[in-house]
Amino acid sequence: MTDTAPADRSRRDYPDRPWVGVGAIVWKGEEVLLIRRGRPPRLGQWSLPGGAQALGETVFETARREVTEETGLTVEPYEVVTVVDAVTRDDAGLVQYHYTLVEVAARWVSGEPVSGDDALDARWVSIDEAATLVSWGETERVIRLSAARRSP
Template sequence: MTNPTHPRVGVGCIVWKGDRVLLVRRGKPPGYGEWSLPGGSQELGETLFQAAAREVLEETGVTATPTSVLTAVDNIVPGPDGGILFHYTIVDVVADWAAGEPQAADDVLDARWATLAEAEALVAWEPLRVVLRMAAQARGLLG
């Protein structure tokens, strides 16, 4: 959604399998080539949990069961002309792994499980690193 007229609701899904989180390497802007959470735009008539589960399945082939909303973050990307190139409000949903192993599909270049330390080393966008630490703390993986 380039040159938007209003913010778009996106969903990011924090899928846990034990102490590992599911990461994807983005295959389209914004953040092309960067490691992130599986996710995307919520569709009309779809709940946040439905959107989260659908995006995880489409992007990775993993079946996930959403359990709660953790937080929301803004991703506002300015354009070269001073306008807004992208504006997403991303609701981060926590989910448990149900089935499947990650394989890159849909808008994704790569997909993998990562420990929190591995995720923090891979993820470049600081707001997402904060979200990952919040999720790990809520899961009891941090002191």
């Protein structure tokens, strides 16, 4: 037995492992839900709602919870669209953030988007408007990929 405490694995900046995050591509008709991020990385940027998966929580449960926390909406996830690596390095080249993002498509069930938790704003937008608002190209790609997979 050792007296050494376990390493702090709760740090999101300069982590010792990648974090699993779940992003939700929420559809209401032809519009997609965007949030304006209230925390780093990408503070202030428009993005998909989402966040870290909790221990014992499925990917779909994470998507539901995160959308509700960030926007107040009720959604029903229905498919994994893709997986994206998000690695942010600092000026010295060290990994400051590392997320493996599972991108999940979901249908709007009820509610109106109201920013909450770590979102500064939340709104429904067209695919073309989303393309002008998001600054990370992967977000636009994921939205368009999900749109192409939807049934008419």
